[in-house]
Amino acid sequence: MIPTDIRNPDYFHKVVDCQWACPAHTPVPEYIRLIAQERYTEAYMLNWDSNVFPGVLGRTCDRPCEPACRRVRTEEKPVAICRLKRVAADMKGDIAAYLPRVPQKKNGKRIALIGAGPASLAVARDLLPLGYEVHLFEKDPVGGGMMRSQIPAFRLPIEVLEEEVDLILNMGVETHFGHEITSMKALLDEDYDAYFVGTGAPRGRDLDLPGRQEVDDYIHIGIDWLSSVAFGHTDSISGKVIVMGGGNTAMDCCRTSLRLGAESVTVVVRSAFEVMKASEWEKEDAMREGIPIINNRPPKEFVHENGKLKGVLFECVKPVEEDGRLKYVPSGEPDVFIEADHILMAIGQDNHCPWIERDIGLEFDKWDCPVLDDVTFQSTHPKVFFGGDSAFGPENIIWASAHAHQAAISIHLFCQGQDLKADRPPEGVNLVSTKMGVHEWAYDSEHDPSSRYIVPLVEKQTALANVKVEVELGFDAELGAAEAQRCLNCDVQTVFTESLCIECDACVDICPMDCITFTQNLDEDQLRQRLTAPAVNPEQDLYISTDLPTGRVMVKDEDVCLHCGLCAERCPTNAWDMQRSVVHVPQLGSFSE
Numbered sequence: 076m077i078p079t080d081i082r083n084p085d086y087f088h089k090v091v092d093c094q095w096a097c098p099a100h101t102p103v104p105e106y107i108r109l110i111a112q113e114r115y116t117e118a119y120m121l122n123w124d125s126n127v128f129p130g131v132l133g134r135t136c137d138r139p140c141e142p143a144c145r146r147v148r149t150e151e152k153p154v155a156i157c158r159l160k161r162v163a164a165d166m167k168g169d170i171a172a173y174l175p176r177v178p179q180k181k182n183g184k185r186i187a188l189i190g191a192g193p194a195s196l197a198v199a200r201d202l203l204p205l206g207y208e209v210h211l212f213e214k215d216p217v218g219g220g221m222m223r224s225q226i227p228a229f230r231l232p233i234e235v236l237e238e239e240v241d242l243i244l245n246m247g248v249e250t251h252f253g254h255e256i257t258s259m260k261a262l263l264d265e266d267y268d269a270y271f272v273g274t275g276a277p278r279g280r281d282l283d284l285p286g287r288q289e290v291d292d293y294i295h296i297g298i299d300w301l302s303s304v305a306f307g308h309t310d311s312i313s314g315k316v317i318v319m320g321g322g323n324t325a326m327d328c329c330r331t332s333l334r335l336g337a338e339s340v341t342v343v344v345r346s347a348f349e350v351m352k353a354s355e356w357e358k359e360d361a362m363r364e365g366i367p368i369i370n371n372r373p374p375k376e377f378v379h380e381n382g383k384l385k386g387v388l389f390e391c392v393k394p395v396e397e398d399g400r401l402k403y404v405p406s407g408e409p410d411v412f413i414e415a416d417h418i419l420m421a422i423g424q425d426n427h428c429p430w431i432e433r434d435i436g437l438e439f440d441k442w443d444c445p446v447l448d449d450v451t452f453q454s455t456h457p458k459v460f461f462g463g464d465s466a467f468g469p470e471n472i473i474w475a476s477a478h479a480h481q482a483a484i485s486i487h488l489f490c491q492g493q494d495l496k497a498d499r500p501p502e503g504v505n506l507v508s509t510k511m512g513v514h515e516w517a518y519d520s521e522h523d524p525s526s527r528y529i530v531p532l533v534e535k536q537t538a539l540a541n542v543k544v545e546v547e548l549g550f551d552a553e554l555g556a557a558e559a560q561r562c563l564n565c566d567v568q569t570v571f572t573e574s575l576c577i578e579c580d581a582c583v584d585i586c587p588m589d590c591i592t593f594t595q596n597l598d599e600d601q602l603r604q605r606l607t608a609p610a611v612n613p614e615q616d617l618y619i620s621t622d623l624p625t626g627r628v629m630v631k632d633e634d635v636c637l638h639c640g641l642c643a644e645r646c647p648t649n650a651w652d653m654q655r656s657v658v659h660v661p662q663l664g665s666f667s668e
Contacts, residue, residue, distance in 0.1 A: 076599055078621045078628075081570065084502040087656035089616065090633050091566045093156055096143035098477035100660040101125040103140060103156055104566040108518065110162055111559035113552070118163035120173045125660070126160075127197045127243075127476045128222070130235045133161025134547070135226055137323075137354055137471035145563050148635060152527035154561045155550075162555035164235070175204040175664075177247050182206035184490045187267040189256050191240075192220020193472045194463030195273035197479030198486070200243045201663040205487060210267070211248050214255035215306075218244060221275050221464070222472060224302035225324065227331050228543040259431040259459075269458050269486045272445075273475070276464040278427035281420060282319070286377030290418075293384035294377075297328045297421030304331055304542070311336045314416025317387060318342045319374065321351035325421035326361045332419065333364060334542040340366050341413060343387070345373040347394045350401065360546070364539065371403065375410060377418075386414040424469045444468060451495040452482040460486055483663045500661035506654040509567055510643075516653050518564050520640040522587070528558045564638050567655050571629055573620050575650035578627065582642035582651060583607065590632040591642060593623070606630060 081087060089095045093103040101122060109118035122129035136157045144153030184207050188195040191213035199209045217223065218240045222231065244250060256262055262270065279296035281287075287294070297320065303309040316337040318329040321344035332340045342361065344351055348370045351358065362368065372389040379385055391408035394401050426443045433439070437456040438446040445454050445461050452460050462478035464470060485495050509517040531548040532538070538546045550558060583591050589608035596602070602617065603610040610617060615634035622628060643651040 076596060076602060076617065076619045079616070079619045081506070081568075081618075082504070084504040084658060086616065087504055087506075087566075087568050088502075088658045090568060091656065091658070092143040092145055092615075093140035093154075093565070094658065096139045097126075098139065098474045099126040099480065100477075100658070101140075102566070102658070104562055104564050106163060107154070107156070107159055107559045107562040108564070110159055111519075111556055111562075113556070115163050115166040116168045116170060116173070119167040120170060122160055122163060123170075124662075124664075125476070126473055127200060127479070128193060128239050128472060129160050130164035130239050131193075131222055131231060132472055133157060133159075133164050134231050134235070135222075135471075136160070136473050138356075139473070145565055145637070146527075146561060149563075149637065150524055150526065155527055155530070155558050158530050158547075158550055159555060159559060162550050162552075162559075165549055166552065166555075174242075174246075177203045178206045180206065181208045184208065184268040185210065186486060186490075187212065187262060187265070187270045189262070189270065189272050190220055190274035190463075190465070191215070191218035191250075191252070192273050192275050192463060192475065193222055194465075194475040194479045194482075195220070195271060196240060196243045197476045198271050198273065198462065198483045199248050200246065201480060201483035202486065203246045203248070205663065207487075207490075209248050210251060211244075212251045212254050212256050212262075214253070216253050218250070218252070220273070224305045225298055225327070227301065227304070227327050229330070229334065229538065229541075229546050230327070232543070232545050257430050259437070260435050263435065263458070267458075268490050269460065271482060271486065272428075272431075272459065272461045272465050273463045273479075274428070274465045276424040276426050276469045278425045279324075279420060280423040280425060282374065282422065284374060284376055286379050289382055290377050290379045290384040293416065294418045294420060297324045297419050298424060300419055301327060301331065304335070309335075312417055314338050315414050316340045316417045316419065317413060317415040318419045318421060320344065320421030320423070321346055321353055321368075321370075322421060322423070323353050323357050324424075325419075326353050326357040328419040328421050329361055329366050330364060331542060333366065334539055337417075342366060342368045343372050343374070343389060343413065344368065344370045345392075345403070347371055347401075350394075364535065369413075371406070372411065373403070378412065384415060384418070386412055387418065388412050424464070426465060426468060428465070442468070448495075450481070450499075451485040452478060453485055453489070453495060457489070480662045484661065487663055502661060503659035505657040505659070506568070506570060507657060509653045509655055516567075516640055516643075518567055518653075518655075519560070520564065520567070520638070520653070522563070522637045522639045523560060525557075525561055527561065528554050566657075567638050567640075567653050569618075569631065569636060569638065569640075569642060570652050570654045571618070571620055571631070572650050572652070573623060573629070575648045576620075576623060576629065577648055577650075578623055578625055579647065581645045581647065585641045585645040587639065587641065588635045588637055590634075590636045592630045593627045594630060595626070596622070596628045602630060606632060608632070608635070610634060
């Protein structure tokens, strides 16, 4: 194998599994160390720089970082990365001194943002410090977009949302609330220098089944119903409720129904439990509140009597794997009838942009998604950029932040007449030694095989009595510090210097995970099997040295390393060093002086 080039920014970035998995590339181990040091304000701002909404995401993120966490491969349960983000948000101090300065004198460029959701807000935050005049158009009377309309208050308190939304709006955004854009062509005629569309995926899917039209008064589209609850138009629901769908919106619908007075709530899903789109913790939360989830039941008919809904008839199917794909076939059981007074439909969302004319040079694909460059987020109309759910379909808030950073770079380059790809700022990485003595490091390197701490909850009866009571209490300072100690500091890398190595194999002997091997260099497939412990995860790289005096190479399996530093402590020649990798992921701040 070719020796590893650790100067490649992606190499050590990928080793920090949580940061690599995060769409916004939040420096997770660094902010967790700050929490362990009770430096909550700095931890908050480190998050704010990358993911923009730490308080919101500390409660609602889909957590792509946690399945990637190295703890999953050691103690099964990942570090509670998401809930530690909330610790920083809940315990931060005054952040005013840390906020970017917005110049009073503008740079002469006007930007129009359509939709006041997370993507547009993040673009505004990135553009304002560079002197752009930012105009935000939103049909609702307040900002927040889907964070306000689709996430129930028992998961995201309104005061947390408004604090982080207002933080951006108060930077100098020209807001146009209650102003629905009904024609993109008309907005283009206003000749802004660039446009960003962050309107989300606002159309919930429906089902065209027998009886659907006759019972229209009793069927509600999930995202529309949640929005009606959020804005105070709906404050109750009665009788038996069926929620159709297996995603996070379905989980929010069923839990909200329970709080608004439903006699009973049942979630019915056409797919198997294991492949439901809802996050595992969302399903657990619903079931903990006594809501049954019935799987493998596609609906066949809405049953009614004189125009009044009686219930739904479901087919019984079973999952079968065929050619590597899951399909559903009749199970042979009789159809099942489930009574219902109301149905909440949460079976998916589609992009819906009827206000964008199809004759203005802006192309859409067969799924009604805009045709975009996946690096620049520029549409086929050069002035128009997209991000968030309106770009590639429904995702989580963290994806909206990631899209926004890249779109903001593109808008800046476009407005300055530069090339949107060739002139993008490069990624980078710095390596900083953590050595403080012969056997001492500037971080807590001891591996503690501790179990994940459980987030305390409000008493169930209290939680279910009020839709605005936040269910999770969050970690206090003591629990937050204890959970932070579970982080393995994956950004502190084991860096090997060949010229210092005497091939004594002391590092091999002391490694608790058998992840270091000195051996003959081979092709990757052979080499992975020849190591002290076979490296079975091809998704993570092998660290390969240049040839050593004996003709062997040092091979380290990055997948199972605990970053404990024992190899560096044991090495008699300092061939191993523990160095913190500071990955620079470009944002618009990369252009700031």
